[in-house]
Amino acid sequence: MANKKFFWIKLKQDFFNDPYIKLLRRMAGGDTYTIIYLEMLVKSASTNGMLYFQGAGQDIGEELALILDENVEDVRALLAYLEAKKLITHPEIREDVFLVASADLTGSETDSASRVRKFRERQSLHSNGKALQSNTHVTNGNDKLEIEIEKELDIDKEIETEGEIEKKQSHPTATVRQQLSDAIEKNGFSLVLTPFQSENLLAYVEDDHMEVGVVIRSLEEASNNGKRNYNYVRAILENKLKEGITTVAKWDASKRDFQERRNANQVPTNDENAEWAQEMEAHWAGD
Template sequence: MANKKFFWIKLKQDFFNDPYIKLLRRMAGGDTYTIIYLEMLVKSASTGGMLYFQGAGQDIAEELSLILDENVEDVRALLAYLEAKKLITHPEIKEDVFLVASADLTGSETDSAMRMRKFRERQMLHGNGQASLSYADVTDRYDKKEIETELDIETEREQETENKKSSVVTPAKTMLLNSLQANGFFVSPNSMAFDNLIAFHEQDGMEIEVVIKAVEDASAAGKSNVSYINGILNNKLSNDIKTLDQYNQSEKVWQSKQSNRQAESDLTPEQAKWLADRQRKRERNATS
């Protein structure tokens, strides 16, 4: 049974004492901006700090306001502040956002490790609440010890299964390794980084060509870290893109939207207003 991975953000004790956060909170609407910033950090935890623009909104601010269910002007003001303070960057595409603080605040854990941790926490709480060692208590503790042993065995079996999978050389692994090396990513086939990449194919059902395309796109963007590849693949997976045809089609759609957006930015205010009015009229006719 394959392990799923869960992500979260972990705030440092002095997070709200950070000068950038204190300054943000002192702004008009600062508490709202801080909450949105935390929401963005949570959203980016599984993509290595990246927030990818998918084209649902006119820009990343409008799209984030839809995803996070926040006011678009609040999101826009926050992004302006974060960019001014260099707390976000745009690694490849202007609308994509990388949260600089994400790496230091993100934690992760496999599901088997989570089960074990929660069980031991419950066991500790239960043990602290016992006043005496009655027969029932001894039996209860024995049962818990037995359960803990079974969980340990289950975890070991899962790890053995994963290790066996990792040690088997498949054509897909060979293709991925060759692509990584050809594009300047020197990743060991026995590393966790490689396992995470091949898992998109072996566990999530992506075509290996999709993973390789993400490697090539990351290299073309001048990125040399595997987390950027993971970010691309997580973004595609979140949109249920698992084949190379779907990947290429999504890129065409995005490029088309970018071209339309650029064309709209070149319009005069009068032309832009006329175009917006026409679009609203079409939407009303479509719903009527």
């Protein structure tokens, strides 16, 4: 049976003190707009902050109104406000919407992790009950119950272990996210990349199992070549994937091999990675 995953949004204590939210609520119909905004955040929780236009409505505003069962004019007014305050962006297709705040507000949990959490709650209550009954006689029936609980604990431990492995394989740690964020800042990409593009770079670690060092080195190479744009970095990473290079060690080995072949006059003297990246950048830009 597939392990389901549940998503939710978690509001910070100062959410309603945020200047953008306070300003939104002071507008005519602001409370309605705020509720619609929260509905949009909930809707986008399972899609990494994206709301995709399916074509059911004339535009994303009408379509969201249908999905959320809200007044279309209210939705369009809210979208206009969020657009003006740069709280939404359009990473690829104009009608698709990325909610900037979604990443900071979204949480998730697999159903196996949920079972473990609930079991721990039951276990805690059971432990408290044992402490209160420490001076009482334990019957055979209670012994049987204890054995069943221990068996359940063993099963849930196995589930928890599988869940932890899945989490490690599927989700980058906070440290990895911070390392990438620092590299983006250090190499001058912080004002260039959209939140959606930054998440796409993180996906090379999460989905393609690259070392974060490979993504960081791609940022450094692009910066050193004066190419601080997303398409250039993406071209480098796609080239590395094509060559099966997912670790810094493999990158270094490939670089040494390239240098040796160059010294033996087996390859042109130009930097193959940079040339390929320029070609792919032009391709994605439509040149």
